Amino acid sequence: MSVGVRERLPETAAAAAAPLLAVDRLAKHFPIKAGVLQRTVGRLKAVDGVSFEIARGETFSLVGESGCGKSTAGRVIAGLYRPTAGRIVFEGRELDPAAQRSKAFRRAVQMIFQDPFSSLNPRKTVGAILEAPFEVHGLLSRAERREKVAELLVRVSLDPSLRDRYPHEFSGGQRQRIGIARALALEPKLVVADEPVSALDVSIQSQVLNIFEELKAELGLTYLFISHDLAVVKHISDRVAVMYLGRLMEVAGKRSLYAAPHHPYTRALLAAVPRSHPSLPAPERVLLAGEPPSPARPPSGCVFRTRCPAAMPRCAEAVPALREVAPAHAVACHLYD
DSSP: OOTTOOOOOOOOHHHHHSOSEEEEEEEEEEEEEETTTTEEEEEEEEEEEEEEEEOTTOEEEEEOSTTSSHHHHHHHHTTSSOOSEEEEEETTEEOOHHHHTSHHHHHHEEEEOSOTTTTSOTTSOHHHHHHHHHHHTTOSOHHHHHHHHHHHHHHTTOOGGGGGSOGGGSOHHHHHHHHHHHHHTTOOSEEEEESTTTTSOHHHHHHHHHHHHHHHHHHOOEEEEEESOHHHHHHHOSEEEEEETTEEEEEEEHHHHHHSOOSHHHHHHHHTSOOSSTTSOOOOOOOOOSOOOOTTSOOSSSTTTTTOTTOOGGGGTSOOOOEEEETTEEEOOGGGO
């Protein structure tokens, strides 16, 4: 990579041994306003007490239904939203809102968005879009920036000669590659990928996922990968966390989670994944009643209890703690008390 880019947050020996990222009881609540005076009448609990760690070089996935809070969690971690409560520790240091707005943090943590068209400025060429991070941070000369743009385009399998084209001249898959290239421009340590392939055709999804894996191996990247698609998550993840209504239901290594899911919600999600071949055995069917409750009025106790086929009286009385039930496999469910 070109010189002049690797100006990072300072790193100590203790930080190098610690997880790259740790969140502790992270919460993000949005005010609900009503009336002529727009007074706050309630709180929408998008993320409500989430804790996990991400090791260096790991792909950690957040998965769940739409509205479960996974994208909000990613945006809080990336510094786009200010947390309501909880702690974010990056490279062994707790971050405050000012640290998350610093240029050093912005360079260390980058985000890839779901919609590859709306996240790119339609009035700028691809070259200008990819040069922008260097201009904002005052890095590299004009000639070095042009060289860097060509290098980034090659890295995501695009021809450097396309640099003078505008986003609307590219396909959805090509636009997402441009988004990936922009995220990589400043050589981040953590990439938050929010549903990065959900807007793409299935045939294009696999190509983009392969780029993610190649870049991880080549650059030593760490990913927080956010998705509702369990088939995609199985392909790319090292560990998986299942979210429901702002809380974590289960956290485990990929193989453990898919081979032996413990939480009733995780089993229901996996039962809905289509089989890759008709000869494979059909998964156990788990039927969920009703619709997810509103995050503005979550149920008492376990937030999943209103749809859980194994719900019992205790589930309405106490919030289940996320506890280890097998090596490196944690579940938030009273069935395992």
